[in-house]
């Protein structure tokens with residue numbers, strides 16, 4: 207692997223809640239290489255958003271972050287001053303809700319140029335030129351006139367394109383996208399993903415794509431991280447994960463993907479039976495064991511990490527079990 | 528935007544006309560005007576003469592339009608008590624009340640916006656609690672008490688400002704502080720609540736994700752949206768301001784409309800009261816119109832409405 211662009215070691219996010227400390231992210235480690243797409247998948251509530259917000263230092267006030275290491279291009283992101291220089295410039299983020307992520311009081315153009323003017327500088331005219339150029343790049347026609355519009359005048363799909371264009375204004379090396387298509391309808395979802403893939407190839411952008419939909423990931427991921435209950439349970443290349451899924455949870459996720467031909471038309475979307483464990487307090491043994499068909503008594507003990515090259519998983523069973 | 532303004536303007540005009548009907552009815556409902564104008568011990572003959580001179584024998588609708596025409600030209604009739612022109616009476620005092628109101632509003636906004644923002648940023652902390660205490664005090668303290676306390680300290684002891692009268696700008700300082708502090712709490716609460724909401728929005732998170740400095744995130748992205756309801760409150764608070772100005776003008780013997788309103792009520796001087804009510808209502812209508820326009824500028828989504 208290339209020298210990583212982003213390195214994360216033992217990242218933890220704790221939230222103070224009324225019923226106690228909630229460990230939303232429980233010591234996860236991963237790397238992102240320049241220009242690669244890393245997908246983080248897992249069910250709702252497994253800590254994906256907390257992970258991405260922690261990287262951008264955007265956690266809610268009730269959350270506390272700790273990590274052995276978070277570095278971007280070798281620079282220590284846990285130091286406020288360094289993070290402040292990189293955030294919004296060399297690393298950018300887009301969010302799940304394009305309807306609310308833009309400020310209703312300012313025009314698209316105004317919101318697009320401000321980070322550019324702040325980080326890169328130059329004249330306003332230059333920034334406006336760049337904004338128009340970026341809108342065209344994300345497939346928005348008559349870009350100039352769009353710049354004068356307000357967010358409420360745009361559809362959800364268009365707003366997400368604007369968000370992407372805005373994130374790319376400063377020519378970042380890493381784009382974190384937290385469920386960027388979940389709020390959009392299916393045809394628009396496909397378009398946005400296609401767009402991200404194209405932009406990545408054109409700009410050599412690294413992407414962290416966060417989603418609960420493993421089906422979405424097959425088209426775009428280079429590598430996949432599967433999270434469960436705040437921890438990484440399996441990690442590997444897209445081929446490894448889809449061809450040789452080793453962790454029972456990953457296999458359950460894959461079985462949930464609707465298959466053309468196999469899945470009945472109009473059948474309810476597949477879900478894994480059982481519920482996600484509470485994230486408050488300690489977790490001993492495998493967090494998945496209440497829902498796992500292969501569980502054994504020793505799953506309540508410490509579970510070893512198994513390795514097969516770039517492929518890792520946390521389960522008592524070997525790859526072919 | 529132009530269509531929006533025209534629509535609001537039409538609405539304001541309808542409200543203003545409705546108000547004028549009510550103000551007109553107020554005077555008619557107060558008893559026989561001719562009798563009141565003639566004064567005590569007038570003969571039925573002289574009352575009849577007055578009734579004819581003032582056109583009070585005509586149908587009510589005709590009287591209303593005649594009155595409306597007079598009002599439109601600035602003629603509000605005669606005061607029962609002062610026996611002078613109501614328009615002249617009011618004109619001499621309205622300036623003082625406007626200065627007092629404007630200064631109080633400025634003080635209230637200058638206090639409540641920074642304090643509200645501060646309390647929102649540090650919500651739940653000691654700073655938040657201190658700010659909330661300070662503003663609760665403004666609400667709990669009767670304005671006559673604060674007014675008297677300020678007179679004791681700044682007029683009598685320190686001699687920085689005069690205790691009463693209407694001679695120059697110094698006369699307005701203590702009344703404006705009294706009145707401004709009195710109307711600060713609702714503004715402070717609204718700014719604080721609006722800022723807490725705004726700071727938790729997705730678009731503020733987006734602004735932070737762009738790496739903008741905290742100052743810009745708070746004052747550009749959050750405050751702009753938090754101020755929308757505040758502008759509406761300014762119009763609504765005019766009522767509170769006017770009510771307060773009756774008390775404050777009386778304490779500081781400031782020769783304004785509030786003091787006049789107080790006098791016209793106690794002397795049952797209905798033409799003056801009618802004119803004051805009409806003017807206050809019109810001021811209210813104009814302020815609401817202005818706040819609608821300012822809000823449409825602050826929040827572009829409203830312009831479509």
Ligand SMILES: Nc1ncnc2c1ncn2[C@@H]1O[C@H](COP(=O)(O)OP(=O)(O)OP(=O)(O)O)[C@@H](O)[C@H]1O
Pocket residue numbers: 221222223228230248249250251252253254255256257266268418485
């Ligand atoms: N502000 C908060 N206060 C308390 N708990 C929170 C808060 N935000 C999130 N959580 C909890 O933290 C855990 C992780 O949440 P997170 O948002 O990271 O999940 P996610 O994987 O992004 O899920 P989704 O697919 O629903 O977005 C969840 O159990 C959630 O209930």
Ligand code: SF4
Pocket residue numbers: 453454455492493494495496498499500501502505509520521522523
């Ligand atoms: S460790 Fe045990 S319970 Fe956990 S996934 Fe593997 S088999 Fe299932």
Ligand SMILES: [Mg+2]
Pocket residue numbers: 254255256384385
């Ligand atoms: Mg999420």
